[in-house]
Amino acid sequence: MSLKLANIAKRFGAFTALHDINLRARPGEFLALLGPSGSGKTTLLRIIAGLEFPERGTVYYEGEDITQLSVAERRIGFVFQQYALFKHMTVAENVGFGLSVRPRRERPPRREIKARAQELLDLVQLGDLGRRLPAQLSGGQRQRVALARALAVDPKLLLLDEPFGALDAKVRKELRHWLREFHDRVGLTSIFVTHDQEEALEVADRVVVMSNGAIEQIGTPAEVYDNPVNAFVFDFVGESNCVPVVAADGRATFRGTPVAVDTAGLRGAGDLYFRPHAARIGSEGEAGLPATVALVRPREGRARVEAEIAGLADVIELDVAPDTAPAVGATVTIVPTRARLFPAREPDEAAA
Amino acid sequence: MDLPDISVDTGGGRRPRRSSFVQPSVIPGFGLTFGFTLAWLCLIVLLPLSALFLRATGMSWHDFLEVGFSTRALRAYQLSFGASLAAGAVNTVSGLIIAWVLVRYSFPGKRLIGALVDLPFALPTAVAGIALTALYAQNGWIGGLIAPLGVKIAFTRAGVVIALIFIGLPFVVRSVEPVLADVGADVEEAAATLGATPLQTFRRVILPAIGPALLTGFALAFARGVGEYGSVIFIAGNMPYRSEIAPLLIVTQLEQFDYAGATAIASVMLVAAFVVLLFVNLLQRWTRKRGVA
Numbered sequence: 001m002s003l004k005l006a007n008i009a010k011r012f013g014a015f016t017a018l019h020d021i022n023l024r025a026r027p028g029e030f031l032a033l034l035g036p037s038g039s040g041k042t043t044l045l046r047i048i049a050g051l052e053f054p055e056r057g058t059v060y061y062e063g064e065d066i067t068q069l070s071v072a073e074r075r076i077g078f079v080f081q082q083y084a085l086f087k088h089m090t091v092a093e094n095v096g097f098g099l100s101v102r103p104r105r106e107r108p109p110r111r112e113i114k115a116r117a118q119e120l121l122d123l124v125q126l127g128d129l130g131r132r133l134p135a136q137l138s139g140g141q142r143q144r145v146a147l148a149r150a151l152a153v154d155p156k157l158l159l160l161d162e163p164f165g166a167l168d169a170k171v172r173k174e175l176r177h178w179l180r181e182f183h184d185r186v187g188l189t190s191i192f193v194t195h196d197q198e199e200a201l202e203v204a205d206r207v208v209v210m211s212n213g214a215i216e217q218i219g220t221p222a223e224v225y226d227n228p229v230n231a232f233v234f235d236f237v238g239e240s241n242c243v244p245v246v247a248a249d250g251r252a253t254f255r256g257t258p259v260a261v262d263t264a265g266l267r268g269a270g271d272l273y274f275r276p277h278a279a280r281i282g283s284e285g286e287a288g289l290p291a292t293v294a295l296v297r298p299r300e301g302r303a304r305v306e307a308e309i310a311g312l313a314d315v316i317e318l319d320v321a322p323d324t325a326p327a328v329g330a331t332v333t334i335v336p337t338r339a340r341l342f343p344a345r346e347p348d349e350a351a352a
Numbered sequence: 353m354d355l356p357d358i359s360v361d362t363g364g365g366r367r368p369r370r371s372s373f374v375q376p377s378v379i380p381g382f383g384l385t386f387g388f389t390l391a392w393l394c395l396i397v398l399l400p401l402s403a404l405f406l407r408a409t410g411m412s413w414h415d416f417l418e419v420g421f422s423t424r425a426l427r428a429y430q431l432s433f434g435a436s437l438a439a440g441a442v443n444t445v446s447g448l449i450i451a452w453v454l455v456r457y458s459f460p461g462k463r464l465i466g467a468l469v470d471l472p473f474a475l476p477t478a479v480a481g482i483a484l485t486a487l488y489a490q491n492g493w494i495g496g497l498i499a500p501l502g503v504k505i506a507f508t509r510a511g512v513v514i515a516l517i518f519i520g521l522p523f524v525v526r527s528v529e530p531v532l533a534d535v536g537a538d539v540e541e542a543a544a545t546l547g548a549t550p551l552q553t554f555r556r557v558i559l560p561a562i563g564p565a566l567l568t569g570f571a572l573a574f575a576r577g578v579g580e581y582g583s584v585i586f587i588a589g590n591m592p593y594r595s596e597i598a599p600l601l602i603v604t605q606l607e608q609f610d611y612a613g614a615t616a617i618a619s620v621m622l623v624a625a626f627v628v629l630l631f632v633n634l635l636q637r638w639t640r641k642r643g644v645a
Binding site: 070072076087097149153 | 561
């Protein structure tokens with residue numbers, strides 16, 4: 001199965017939800033559409049499913065143009081954010097629904113539908129719950145029923161809208177692993193939408209980072225985390241610190257203090273980004289960012305230090321070994337060990 | 353608002369009540385509210401109704417049958433219940449469509465339409481009757497249009513149905529609306545992604561979910577129709593044996609100071625209406641068991 005989106009654009013009234021999206025999903029791939037709310041990721045997913053239609057552009061499925069096909073004709077599996085189970089049907093009836101609404105000539109006999117529903121329920125490990133009503137299930141179980149129901153029509157492509165959004169933290173984590181393992185076992189191509197970067201990095205083969213209706217970067221989790229192409233991706237994927245610097249002649253300085261970073265030819269005002277684990281506390285007299293320690297918290301084998309730089313609104317966060325954590329109130333020098341420099345964002349853009 | 357006490361049954365404390373009349377529940381106040389319910393229903397509903405039956409027992413069984421089941425009365429029952437059923441059925445379909453439009457789409461003037469739906473509730477029924485009669489009479493706007501086709505509505509049984517449709521409409525719309533809103537657009541979309549046609553989605557997903565509410569609306573519209581008097585008498589023509597509704601027959605008896613006759617007819621109507629409503633209630637319970645959990 002292959003999916004290709006070419007120049008997809010969509011507006012809602014005066015609001016441009018998507019501009020010129022180009023994307024290709026490889027067979028068997030697990031793709032994450034990651035972005036803040038309003039970035040157009042759900043709209044894109046709904047366009048692929050046929051629940052929404054693009055203004056411009058083409059959706060290719062197996063090399064065929066399906067842009068004008070209705071949702072029912074596409075036979076693409078879709079798992080809704082709130083699961084959208086049929087409340088008055090049992091779990092087994094829910095799962096069998098897709099087969100039971102087929103045109104009479106293609107519809108399998110009732111017994112076969114039942115068997116197929118049972119098979120799918122076994123697959124999602126809910127084999128004993130077929131006779132329950134959705135209201136009698138937990139959130140995680142409903143999620144898996146929704147998944148089984150979507151799979152009943154044998155889709156080659158499975159779309160999931162915020163699949164873990166409505167679950168509590170522990171179930172979410174379990175289901176994440178389960179879904180990844182499930183995807184590999186069933187051999188589908190899957191695309192899921194999330195605003196949670198941790199989720200995207202953990203589950204997906206490739207992550208599509210979106211903002212304001214455009215794709216910022218497409219890459220493996222390692223690529224988008226370690227080599228973000230711009231400040232937005234750096235900031236949105238993973239934790240980050242941002243310090244305004246001035247770049248000139250291949251050197252970046254913060255209030256006159258040089259900072260070690262590849263300026264990549266940038267001149268003028270820039271933003272220095274680094275992750276909490278990519279900085280250390282400098283020794284006496286070392287050049288770095290002068291800061292005052294505001295808070296020290298334990299954190300899974302590390303200590304999280306929050307430090308304030310005079311005149312900057314955002315605190316700087318960094319992770320240090322617990323035994324080297326400074327005292328609260330101490331004045332320290334922060335030395336970024338691995339930083340990136342991006343052109344300074346416009347103030348209104350940074351606020352968005 | 354009082355929050356219910358949350359008491360945890362540790363086994364040692366309060367034992368579940370021995371009587372199997374009511375399931376033990378942590379929500380307090382059952383005794384008080386149930387007592388109030390019974391007392392109120394007795395005072396407001398049962399007492400006047402039993403007075404009615406008491407009155408009717410003043411006459412002999414023979415007289416009762418003679419008045420309560422006279423051919424004229426039977427024809428009147430037939431019209432009252434028949435027209436109410438017909439109007440209820442029409443309202444069930446049209447009310448569902450209106451509720452659908454109000455819930456699923458947003459358009460300018462939506463609030464205005466919402467208010468229009470409720471108007472038959474507020475309008476004095478006589479006003480409705482006069483307006484409808486003016487409209488459907490031979491020389492009225494609609495009556496004049498259809499008269500050349502040989503169709504008469506005002507002063508016939510059809511007129512009765514029209515009046516009952518008018519006054520019964522809000523019941524179905526208002527019963528179905530919240531339930532339909534609860535079904536959610538995503539459920540319909542889910543059915544579509546699974547390959548269901550719009551008709552299949554309606555029949556298999558939406559209708560079972562809103563069925564009980566639809567029945568409630570039908571029952572209310574029907575009940576209102578059976579009891580309706582004001583709007584109908586203007587448009588019905590009130591010809592005995594042909595377009596005379598049972599409530600009118602009762603009033604006619606009263607005007608002739610035949611109280612016993614009026615109560616006899618009223619008693620028959622009451623029992624019949626109760627039986628129909630009970631049946632609808634049972635039907636509702638049945639659909640609920642099969643349908644919405």
